[in-house]
Structure formats: structure tokens, C-alpha cells
Amino acid sequence: MSTRSEDAVIRLRNLTKRYGDKVVVDRLSVDLSPGRVTGFLGPNGAGKSTTMRMVLGLDRPTAGEALVDGRPYAELRHPMRRVGALLDAKAVHPGRTARNHLTAMARSNGLPLRRVGEVLETVGLSGVADQRAGKFSLGMGQRLGIAGALLGDPEILMFDEPVNGLDPDGVRWIRGLMRSLAAEGRTVFVSSHLMSEMQETADHLVVIGKGRLIADAPVSEVIEASSLTAVRVRTPQPEELEQQLLVAGMRVERHGGDELIVTGGTLDRVGGVAHQAGVRLNELSPRAASLEQAYMELTASSVEFGAPSGAEQAAGTDDRERV
Amino acid sequence: MATTDQARPAAPQHSGGGLPGAIAAEWTKLWGLRSTWLCLGIAVLATGGTALLAALALQAGDSTDGMTANALATTAIVLSQFAVVAAASLIVTGEYATGAMRTTLTTVPNRIRMLVAKAAVLAVAVFATGCAAGAAAIAATAAVYGDAMTFEAAHVVHGIVGVGGYMLGISLFTMGLGLLMRSTAGAITTVVGVLMAIPMVSQMVGSETLTDVVNYMPANAGMPLMAGTTDPYGWGTGALLMAGWAALTLAVGYAAMAKRDA
Numbered sequence: 001m002s003t004r005s006e007d008a009v010i011r012l013r014n015l016t017k018r019y020g021d022k023v024v025v026d027r028l029s030v031d032l033s034p035g036r037v038t039g040f041l042g043p044n045g046a047g048k049s050t051t052m053r054m055v056l057g058l059d060r061p062t063a064g065e066a067l068v069d070g071r072p073y074a075e076l077r078h079p080m081r082r083v084g085a086l087l088d089a090k091a092v093h094p095g096r097t098a099r100n101h102l103t104a105m106a107r108s109n110g111l112p113l114r115r116v117g118e119v120l121e122t123v124g125l126s127g128v129a130d131q132r133a134g135k136f137s138l139g140m141g142q143r144l145g146i147a148g149a150l151l152g153d154p155e156i157l158m159f160d161e162p163v164n165g166l167d168p169d170g171v172r173w174i175r176g177l178m179r180s181l182a183a184e185g186r187t188v189f190v191s192s193h194l195m196s197e198m199q200e201t202a203d204h205l206v207v208i209g210k211g212r213l214i215a216d217a218p219v220s221e222v223i224e225a226s227s228l229t230a231v232r233v234r235t236p237q238p239e240e241l242e243q244q245l246l247v248a249g250m251r252v253e254r255h256g257g258d259e260l261i262v263t264g265g266t267l268d269r270v271g272g273v274a275h276q277a278g279v280r281l282n283e284l285s286p287r288a289a290s291l292e293q294a295y296m297e298l299t300a301s302s303v304e305f306g307a308p309s310g311a312e313q314a315a316g317t318d319d320r321e322r323v
Numbered sequence: 324m325a326t327t328d329q330a331r332p333a334a335p336q337h338s339g340g341g342l343p344g345a346i347a348a349e350w351t352k353l354w355g356l357r358s359t360w361l362c363l364g365i366a367v368l369a370t371g372g373t374a375l376l377a378a379l380a381l382q383a384g385d386s387t388d389g390m391t392a393n394a395l396a397t398t399a400i401v402l403s404q405f406a407v408v409a410a411a412s413l414i415v416t417g418e419y420a421t422g423a424m425r426t427t428l429t430t431v432p433n434r435i436r437m438l439v440a441k442a443a444v445l446a447v448a449v450f451a452t453g454c455a456a457g458a459a460a461i462a463a464t465a466a467v468y469g470d471a472m473t474f475e476a477a478h479v480v481h482g483i484v485g486v487g488g489y490m491l492g493i494s495l496f497t498m499g500l501g502l503l504m505r506s507t508a509g510a511i512t513t514v515v516g517v518l519m520a521i522p523m524v525s526q527m528v529g530s531e532t533l534t535d536v537v538n539y540m541p542a543n544a545g546m547p548l549m550a551g552t553t554d555p556y557g558w559g560t561g562a563l564l565m566a567g568w569a570a571l572t573l574a575v576g577y578a579a580m581a582k583r584d585a
Contacts, residue, residue: 100355110339
């Protein structure tokens with residue numbers, strides 16, 4: 001892992017994209033580190049794809065810069081050996097066979113042609129390698145796009161909504177693929193509008209809304225920072241404890257006869273307050289918010305297209321420890 | 324992924340890629356599409372076929388005097404040239420229409436390199452096609468006229484290389500327009516206008532100024548190349564004019580591409 005690369009990073013510096021007076025990406029500054037899966041989260045229309053396109057030099061930033069290894073992507077001599085990207089499954093000419101598509105890509109970067117067979121094998125398309133991509137299902141197109149990303153055996157991988165159109169097997173497969181790529185020390189940057197997806201795969205989260213950075217932190221921190229992360233206390237003296245906790249500046253919610261849900265304080269602080277007040281505790285336990293809840297909270301003010309549905313919010317009230 | 328950290332060289336020094344890689348990729352892509360084979364195949368067949376029909380019509384009309392190898396070249400390509408124009412447009416607009424341009428620019432992010440590669444591949448393919456088309460026209464003429472046809476080296480060169488050169492010129496001209504317009508229909512329609520409609524309108528209007536202008540446009544610039552005419556200028560000037568028109572649209576197309584998002 002040592003040869004692999006403190007330097008394999010993507011740096012966004014005040015990255016900004018405006019179309020007319022509509023700001024799509026707004027002064028985004030983020031560093032991406034190797035060896036982990038960084039989830040790039042935001043509601044639809046938050047600017048995730050545009051950001052990725054700017055990293056690849058497809059879209060031109062209005063201001064700021066996106067650097068790969070300290071340089072603009074367009075200056076890389078063998079870009080596919082550094083960065084593999086799946087932007088969307090439609091970046092393939094439908095009249096071309098999968099093999100022809102990948103062979104052309106390999107030739108452009110001087111990659112050995114045996115890689116074409118290898119990546120077709122990896123993504124499970126060997127059997128249809130000589131069929132035209134236009135006949136592929138969305139899931140197969142997605143796999144072909146991933147094959148293209150893997151072709152140059154790159155240190156940095158960017159996937160824009162990779163599970164779109166994949167069946168449950170495909171979803172499991174791509175999660176495993178991203179985990180193993182990161183475990184090999186690569187930088188994996190994957191966008192999604194689904195928090196549940198990231199909960200399974202990401203180590204680190206970059207959350208944006210309306211083009212602005214909302215959070216850039218490990219998954220566990222995003223959850224801890226959520227006001228929905230709470231401490232659950234059961235005590236025979238709820239009134240007394242509630243009084244003391246409020247004095248200590250925490251927020252308290254009564255549940256049933258003996259249960260308090262405390263937010264704005266850690267387990268240690270709640271325990272300390274109880275001890276000082278001489279209140280007996282029958283239970284003192286953490287109640288982690290789900291990532292889904294934390295995400296809804298983060299992006300609540302920046303959802304562009306309609307409000308999040310009630311069902312999605314209700315789905316996230318479990319007491320997960322693993323996040 | 325098969326490779327492990329141990330198997331990976333500490334400081335990989337890679338060759339390959341660059342312009343030769345970009346050209347190899349474009350070559351692979353060009354011939355990986357049915358539309359290329361179709362368009363270029365039709366160009367050759369239609370040129371030969373049109374020459375055959377024209378030769379038969381002329382012979383039936385008893386105008387057998389002074390039939391040279393390249394006499395029917397400019398007639399033979401009137402329609403068939405648009406098959407080449409279609410192929411030339413599709414090398415760019417086909418990629419924009421399908422989204423494949425994003426893959427192309429991700430693998431070869433240097434715009435100039437990508438364009439040079441596309442132009443080089445198109446030039447080679449179309450020049451060879453044009454030469455074959457010219458040869459087909461000569462063969463068709465010879466088949467009808469037999470010994471009655473004058474067979475001189477200069478005529479054959481104009482009939483083959485001249486047709487190849489003309490088609491090369493209009494294909495690069497079309498590719499530039501494709502970059503600018505990003506639309507197959509738009510690019511082809513514009514070229515039809517430039518190669519057919521404008522000369523026709525100019526003839527109908529009969530304005531001297533307009534005729535002078537049209538004389539220097541691509542369709543007329545091809546005449547001395549294919550037919551060997553020397554008025555108002557010879558094949559050298561014609562070739563320069565073709566190159567100039569192609570360079571103009573390619574430069575404008577590149578400027579548009581460099582300014583816009585992919």
C-alpha cells in the first residue's frame with residue numbers, strides 16, 4: 001500500500017459552475033483521499049454530476065479549479081491509467097460492440113489489449129462482448145461503463161450513480177467492487193442521491209445541496225453531528241433528571257413514564273448530570289440516527305425538486321450502531 | 324481487480340497513448356460502425372453507377388467524341404459525394420448524438436489531439452474511398468465506351484486522385500461543421516446547401532458577383548482537381564481552396580468546442 005499514493009487525490013478548489021444566473025456548483029472545496037470510498041451525496045439536481053464532469057474536464061468551471069494529482073485532468077498523458085470514470089451508461093455509441101468500444105479506449109491510452117478481455121470478464125459481459133451496445137439493457141450498459149473505468153487499472157475511480165438500473169445482484173456486486181477497490185488503496189468517489197446506498201459502502205461523505213458543500217466528514221461523524229443522534233435514559237425520577245438536563249443546556253423529550261430522549265449531549269455528560277443530581281438510572285444508551293435521517297436533516301433546506309417523501313423519513317428511525 | 328500491490332511496479336513508466344494512441348483509437352472506432360462501411364461503400368458504388376448511367380445516356384445520344392477517362396468524374400460524384408459527407412459528419416455528430424463524445428474526451432482529453440486524430444483517420448479513409456470511387460467511374464466509362472475512350476495518364480490521375488482529393492476536402496469541411504453544429508442533420512444540410520444549392524441558385528440568378536464568389540467555393544474548387552479544368556484556376560489553386568475551406572470550418576469548430584462544455 002505504500003507505493004499507492006498519498007498523492008492520488010482529487011482537489012476541488014472553490015469550484016464553481018454557473019449557467020446564466022443559475023449557480024449549479026457553488027465554491028466547492030473538497031479533497032479526496034485514497035484508500036476509502038467517498039460518497040458524494042445530494043438531492044437530484046444538487047450539482048453532483050456537474051462536479052464530476054468538471055473533474056474530468058468535460059465541463060469548464062466558471063471559477064475555481066478541479067485538480068487530479070495537482071494538475072487539470074486534460075494535462076494527464078494517460079488519463080485512463082490515473083482516473084477511471086463512469087459518468088453515465090449512455091456514453092457509448094449504440095452501434096458499437098462492447099469489445100470495439102473498449103478496444104478503442106484501450107488503444108487511446110496505450111493500454112495492453114488483453115485488458116479488454118479481462119475487464120469484460122470482471123463485469124460479467126464476456127458472453128455479449130460482440131453484441132452491439134445499443135441492444136444492452138440499462139444494467140448491462142452500466143457494467144460496460146464500469147468495464148471502461150477499470151480498463152486502465154487506475155488509482156482513482158469516479159462513479160456517477162453506479163447502481164442505476166442494476167438488479168439486486170448487480171447492486172451487491174458493485175458495492176463489493178467499490179469496497180475492494182478502496183481496500184486496494186484506491187480513491188473511490190461515488191455519487192448517489194440515495195443515502196441508504198452510501199450507508200452500505202461509504203467511509204467518508206461529501207454532502208452537497210444546491211451546489212454548496214453541506215458536510216465533508218466520516219460517515220460516523222455525520223451521524224453524530226445530527227441533532228437526531230440522542231441519548232436514551234430510563235430513570236424512576238424522570239422529572240428531576242429532566243430539570244437538571246435542561247439546566248445543563250440539553251434538550252429533553254419525555255417518552256412514557258420513565259424514559260427520556262436527550263439530544264445535544266453525549267452519554268458521558270448525561271451520565272455526569274445524573275450522578276451529580278443523585279438520580280438513579282436504569283438505562284443509559286446511545287440512540288444513533290440513521291444516515292437517512294442525518295441526510296434529510298442536512299439537505300432539508302436545499303432540496304430543489306419537491307420535498308422528501310414522508311415514507312423516506314419514516315424509514316429511518318431504527319437504532320443502528322453500525323453506520 | 325486482478326492486479327495486487329505486489330505485482331504493481333513501483334514507478335510505472337508507460338509509453339503509448341498520445342497522438343498515435345488517439346489515432347489508433349479513432350481508426351478502431353471508425354471501422355467498428357456499420358454506418359462507415361455503408362456510407363463509404365455507397366460512395367464507391369454510387370459514383371461508379373452514376374458514371375455508368377451517364378455513359379450509357381451519352382452513348383445513346385451518340386455523343387462519343389472526346390470521351391476521356393475523367394470526363395464523367397464531376398457528374399458521377401454529384402450524388403455520391405453526400406455519402407462521404409454523411410460519414411464525415413457522423414465521425415463527430417454521431418458521437419455527440421449518442422453521448423459517446425464524453426467517453427472520447429475522457430480518454431483523450433486534449434481537444435487538439437482528439438481532433439487531429441479524427442481528421443487524420445477520416446482523411447485516410449475518405450481519400451482511399453474517393454480514389455476507389457474515381458476508379459469505379461473510369462471503369463464504368465471504359466466498359467461502355469471501350470476503345471472509343473481516350474486513355475491518358477493525366478486524365479486517369481485527375482479521375483482517381485482528383486476525386487479522392489475532392490472528397491477528402493469536403494469531408495474535412497463537413498467534420499468542421501459537425502463540430503460547430505453538433506447535429507448530423509444540421510451539418511449535412513449545410514453541406515448540401517454549400518455544394519449544391521448555392522451553385523444552383525447562383526446559376527439561376529446569373530449575377531456576376533455571385534458567380535465570382537461561387538467560383539471560389541468548395542464545389543467549384545473541386546472542378547480543376549477532378550476534371551482538370553484550368554479556368555478560372557488550375558488544380559493547384561483548387562486544392563489550396565479546398566484545404567482553406569476545410570481549415571476554416573475545422574478552426575471554427577475547434578474554437579466552438581474549446582469554449583463549450585462537452
